[in-house]
Structures are given as C-alpha cells and as structure tokens.
Amino acid sequence: xxxxxxxxxxxxxxxxxxxxxxxxxxxxxxxxxxxxxxxxxxxxxxxxxxxxxxxxxxxxxxxxxxxxxxxxxxxxxx
Numbered sequence: 001x002x003x004x005x006x007x008x009x010x011x012x013x014x015x016x017x018x019x020x021x022x023x024x025x026x027x028x029x030x031x032x033x034x035x036x037x038x039x040x041x042x043x044x045x046x047x048x049x050x051x052x053x054x055x056x057x058x059x060x061x062x063x064x065x066x067x068x069x070x071x072x073x074x075x076x077x078x
Contacts, residue, residue: 001043008041012050019049028052 009016023030023039031045041049 003041003046005039005041008039008046008049011046012053014053022049022052 003011005016005019009019012019022028028049031039031041034040
C-alpha cells in the first residue's frame with residue numbers, strides 16, 4: 001500500500017519537511033510521483049528511508065563534561 005508524504009514521514013519518524021529536504025539536497029534518492037505530482041512511498045521506500053534515518057540519528061554517547069562543569073556538578077550533588 002502506497003503512502004503520501006505525511007504518513008510516510010510518520011512511519012519513518014521524521015517530519016515531512018525533513019523528507020523534502022533530504023530529497024532536495026539529494027541525500028537520498030527521490031520516490032515516484034503520482035499523476036498529480038505527489039510523492040508516493042512504497043514499502044521499499046519506507047524501509048530504505050527508515051534505514052537512512054536510523055543511520056543519521058543513531059544515538060551516541062553524550063559529550064564529556066569539561067572539568068569545571070564536572071566539578072560544579074559534583075559539588076551541587078553533595
């Protein structure tokens with residue numbers, strides 16, 4: 001079943017604006033369009049775009065605290 005951009009974005013976990021930006025900047029291959037020019041997302045497109053989103057937004061370790069910030073955090077916790 002094909003989806004339009006709003007539903008596709010929701011399934012991928014990003015906003016429609018993010019999807020449009022990815023297509024416009026050629027970060028990902030665009031999807032097919034219907035006769036009215038609307039993007040039509042097939043299940044394969046959702047899988048491909050979800051993989052790209054997961055790769056881009058993979059959680060990473062928080063940045064280390066600078067020494068003064070770490071010292072302040074420790075003194076406020078005592």
